[in-house]
Amino acid sequence: MTSPQTxxxxxxxxxxxxxxSNFEDVQPPLDHHEARVAAxxxxxxxxxxxxxxxxxxxxxxxxxxxxxxGRPVEAAMTIWxxxxxxxxxxxxxxxxxxxxxxxxxxxxxxxxxEIGRLQRYATDAGMARNSHPFAREAPTGKHVxxxxxxxxxxxxxxxxxxxxxxxxxxxxxxxxxxxxxxGIAAYKVPGDFAQAEVDWLLGIGGIEIRCGVELGxxxxxxxxxxxxxxxFLGIGLQDTNALGVPGENRAGVEDAVDFIxxxxxxxxxxxxxxGRSVVVxxxxxxxxxxxxxxxxxxxxTVTIVYRRGQEAMSASRHEQxxxxxxxxxxxxxxxxxxxxxxxAVSEVAFAYTxxxxxxxxxxxxxxxxxxxxxxxxxxxxxxxxxEGLGVRGGKIDPASLPAGVWVGxxxxxxxxxxxxxxxxxxxxxxxxxxxxxxxxxx
Amino acid sequence: MADLRTDFVGIRSPNxxxxxxxPPTDKEYNVRRAFEAGWGGVVWKTLGxxxxxxxxxxxxxYGVIHGPDRRVLGLNNIELITDRPLEVNLxxxxxxxxxFPDRAMVVSLMVPxxxxxxxxxxxxxxxxxxxGVELNFGCPHxxxxxxxxxxxxxxxxxxxxxxxxxxxxxxxxxxVKLTPNITDIRKPAEAAKRGGADAVSLINTINSITSVxxxxxxxxxxxxxxxxxxxxxxxxxxxxxxxxxxxxxxNPETRDLPISGxxxxxxxxxxxxxLALGAGSVQVCTAAMTYGFGIxxxxxxGLSAWMDEKGFTSVSQxxxxxxPNVTDWQYLNLNYxxxxxxxxxLCIKCGRCYAAxxxxxHQAIAMKPGRVFEVIDAExxxxxxxxxxxxxxxxxxxxxxxxxxxDPRTGITVGDYANWTTHPNxxxxxxxx
Ligand SMILES: Cc1cc2nc3c(=O)[nH]c(=O)nc-3n(C[C@H](O)[C@H](O)[C@H](O)COP(=O)(O)OP(=O)(O)OC[C@H]3O[C@@H](n4cnc5c(N)ncnc54)[C@H](O)[C@@H]3O)c2cc1C
Ligand SMILES: Cc1cc2nc3c(=O)[nH]c(=O)nc-3n(C[C@H](O)[C@H](O)[C@H](O)COP(=O)(O)O)c2cc1C
Ligand code: SF4
Numbered sequence: 073m074t075s076p077q078t079x080x081x082x083x084x085x086x087x088x089x090x091x092x093s094n095f096e097d098v099q100p101p102l103d104h105h106e107a108r109v110a111a112x113x114x115x116x117x118x119x120x121x122x123x124x125x126x127x128x129x130x131x132x133x134x135x136x137x138x139x140x141x142g143r144p145v146e147a148a149m150t151i152w153x154x155x156x157x158x159x160x161x162x163x164x165x166x167x168x169x170x171x172x173x174x175x176x177x178x179x180x181x182x183x184x185x186e187i188g189r190l191q192r193y194a195t196d197a198g199m200a201r202n203s204h205p206f207a208r209e210a211p212t213g214k215h216v217x218x219x220x221x222x223x224x225x226x227x228x229x230x231x232x233x234x235x236x237x238x239x240x241x242x243x244x245x246x247x248x249x250x251x252x253x254x255g256i257a258a259y260k261v262p263g264d265f266a267q268a269e270v271d272w273l274l275g276i277g278g279i280e281i282r283c284g285v286e287l288g289x290x291x292x293x294x295x296x297x298x299x300x301x302x303x304f305l306g307i308g309l310q311d312t313n314a315l316g317v318p319g320e321n322r323a324g325v326e327d328a329v330d331f332i333x334x335x336x337x338x339x340x341x342x343x344x345x346x347g348r349s350v351v352v353x354x355x356x357x358x359x360x361x362x363x364x365x366x367x368x369x370x371x372x373t374v375t376i377v378y379r380r381g382q383e384a385m386s387a388s389r390h391e392q393x394x395x396x397x398x399x400x401x402x403x404x405x406x407x408x409x410x411x412x413x414x415x416a417v418s419e420v421a422f423a424y425t426x427x428x429x430x431x432x433x434x435x436x437x438x439x440x441x442x443x444x445x446x447x448x449x450x451x452x453x454x455x456x457x458x459e460g461l462g463v464r465g466g467k468i469d470p471a472s473l474p475a476g477v478w479v480g481x482x483x484x485x486x487x488x489x490x491x492x493x494x495x496x497x498x499x500x501x502x503x504x505x506x507x508x509x510x511x512x513x514x
Numbered sequence: 515m516a517d518l519r520t521d522f523v524g525i526r527s528p529n530x531x532x533x534x535x536x537p538p539t540d541k542e543y544n545v546r547r548a549f550e551a552g553w554g555g556v557v558w559k560t561l562g563x564x565x566x567x568x569x570x571x572x573x574x575x576y577g578v579i580h581g582p583d584r585r586v587l588g589l590n591n592i593e594l595i596t597d598r599p600l601e602v603n604l605x606x607x608x609x610x611x612x613x614f615p616d617r618a619m620v621v622s623l624m625v626p627x628x629x630x631x632x633x634x635x636x637x638x639x640x641x642x643x644x645x646g647v648e649l650n651f652g653c654p655h656x657x658x659x660x661x662x663x664x665x666x667x668x669x670x671x672x673x674x675x676x677x678x679x680x681x682x683x684x685x686x687x688x689x690v691k692l693t694p695n696i697t698d699i700r701k702p703a704e705a706a707k708r709g710g711a712d713a714v715s716l717i718n719t720i721n722s723i724t725s726v727x728x729x730x731x732x733x734x735x736x737x738x739x740x741x742x743x744x745x746x747x748x749x750x751x752x753x754x755x756x757x758x759x760x761x762x763x764x765n766p767e768t769r770d771l772p773i774s775g776x777x778x779x780x781x782x783x784x785x786x787x788x789l790a791l792g793a794g795s796v797q798v799c800t801a802a803m804t805y806g807f808g809i810x811x812x813x814x815x816g817l818s819a820w821m822d823e824k825g826f827t828s829v830s831q832x833x834x835x836x837x838p839n840v841t842d843w844q845y846l847n848l849n850y851x852x853x854x855x856x857x858x859x860l861c862i863k864c865g866r867c868y869a870a871x872x873x874x875x876h877q878a879i880a881m882k883p884g885r886v887f888e889v890i891d892a893e894x895x896x897x898x899x900x901x902x903x904x905x906x907x908x909x910x911x912x913x914x915x916x917x918x919x920x921d922p923r924t925g926i927t928v929g930d931y932a933n934w935t936t937h938p939n940x941x942x943x944x945x946x947x
Contacts, residue, residue, distance in 0.1 A: 105584075108582075108583075109582065109583045112582035112583065113582075115864045115866060115905050116866070117863075117864040117865050117866065118864070118865030118866060118868050118869035118881075119865055119881075119885075120865075121863065121885065176862040176863055176864040177862070179862045179863065180862040180905075180906065
């Protein structure tokens, strides 16, 4: 068997037990007593700041009060009526930047009410009912096409189905779920939670998912517009940014999202090859997830190198600390100059950076890091778009949308690129479509 | 260190903390452990008459009200008096008293309402060399249906009669334990005094149903699908008990009658409050049943440290300190005007004060941009609700308007003491001479 010290990129660095524990639930669920105690800490604030801090505006004090009163399933209904991905969000939201960051007990004691974990407690209880809790309104006879089965597309589809419309979701990948299925760190959503949640969501009925159908290849936007009463685009960000340095194409260098996607899709984690010395370039959630999961697979050393200072990292403080406790080293203010090797990568040369009047500048001084695997995580961007759609600020420009087409999620402007934002935008687009299809003008 | 030694109607104990007549004092084993832990005295679990002992239910006998984290706030029970033979109890009492001569050993009694029964048991109890007896006229369940306990305690004439028998047939100090399940607590206390009681102890438990099982529709605790009312005790009943103690302490008829205070005492502070309202000793049950006997160390250390801080050297200096300040509503100073003040540095912006005042009080708190909450003096009636619901201690306080200032709510200048009895709105006001 191989070990963390085995040079090069190798599989089976850790035994099965170790792997299993490395990938288990990063935050175990609350038991009943813990939930009651955690719920009791909520003050039921007036016009609670946590609600405003949640992109989907869940009535948090209400659902926590329902947990206090021993009704977790009704608490879940409060959550889902605003956010159908309440289960995923409970696991993946950077709550310290959202609801929990706004909790008055954070201000008072530095210890917010554990909203995320309570949300999970409630939604777990609700999903354990094994039946879909929402009913569809009377059929409208309208048909809507949704492109992309990520959180944005599915949230949109669910709300449309609820309002009585029939929905077909076109998804280019083999499975629905979007980044919930292909991107989010494995230890945040263990046990095939993403598919279970999609199945549960589809329980409402009226939603057909066609996987393996790609907009632009198998079908065009004009076709969809002709065939359906409305179209929603929730196609996420399909391309990645390139480093633009020599050696970027060497063996052992790849996009972190591809590494993560492979990791999410491989049931036997031991079979996944990982480097002995892994260098991750970037400062966001993707960089952190790639780094932590490389360590979890058995990489001996993992270093994140970010070109700006710590405060500029888009990964939350909490995520950064989590990476550090998992043995990841985080270095700041350095950018790659060259990826070297004799064939495959063997080291990365970095230059220190400094902020100048016209942006970041590379200094002469620098350092080298040994690396047999380099993961690039310097940002995702829009993939090819249907003809006629414009781009503004890196997102689809809503002003460029033809009539009857809506957008939401990572591909659309507004808010951070998060599961919860995509869910909110998908839901709101569905309501807009519903008004459009049933309103007096229709 | 303040001296906690207590002499309560001639019953001496190293501290004023006694265990109330209940499961903690039901047998030698418990009482020994209690004395070893430091309790000043016990009132032995109530004894019944000679003969086959009573039987308890064999299912659950307690119900509970929990606060956050399952903190016991209130306990309810359907237990009866001791279900152990009289001779066994008497033997144990004698033994323990012999081994712990400095502790108070009071024996609680409940026998049928005839002179012979009382005479008979008193003779036997005296042989134990205990320090006193407590007449249980308070138990609200099980015994009252048999004409004992609160069935006696709810009829002042019976209290007086039985107390008289007891004083006639025994030299022992006699405490009469009162039931709170009555409209005016002063009446049974007066009756006890007329009968010659040396002291009263109160409160016994309050008739209660703690909860209903919504699956079986049985009250809890459920005995085979049925429940009976029980007696409520624990921290939840303290305010009721304090008021009853104070009523007796300030009643001209009973103001010199010693009181052993009972009801929800959980920490030294609760005890100090009972003492201040007129108690000369205190009794504890639920707190011991919840946490064990070890709490006595917190109680004695806390009371003694507080007394040192206040310069009190004996418990008797505390007893009754607050009684002169307990008055009737009509004598409260209507010219004492306060306004709520919110400390913006302490405020955590939860808005509970706003919700409370806006929805249920006087619309006297303004919510300003940035979740800044400020009191509107022109509306604030000083009810104190905001203070009570604020989760941050001392964030909202009541500030007194100095004499001579104008209350922006009423436009009236704050003046000297004046109460309802002379207020112009009072139809029965006595014209100022
Ligand atoms: C590695 C990683 C970790 C992350 N971790 C977190 C986290 O912990 N917490 C958090 O809140 N957010 C996290 N995010 C962000 C979050 O996953 C996204 O914001 C969210 O998934 C966006 O949802 P979406 O529906 O807009 O896009 P996606 O989830 O990307 O879904 C888009 C879907 O559209 C499909 N599609 C695209 N183009 C076409 C086409 N032409 N035809 C048909 N189908 C198409 C895609 O296959 C995909 O299924 C993470 C992202 C990454 C990459
Ligand atoms: C501040 C306050 C004032 C009250 N005033 C009255 C009153 O004037 N008349 C009345 O019948 N009940 C009054 N009540 C009693 C309430 O109507 C109610 O019976 C009691 O509070 C018990 O209900 P709750 O504790 O579940 O709220 C008052 C209660 C409170 C707290
Ligand atoms: S004291 Fe009462 S009236 Fe005044 S601000 Fe507070 S809640 Fe409102």
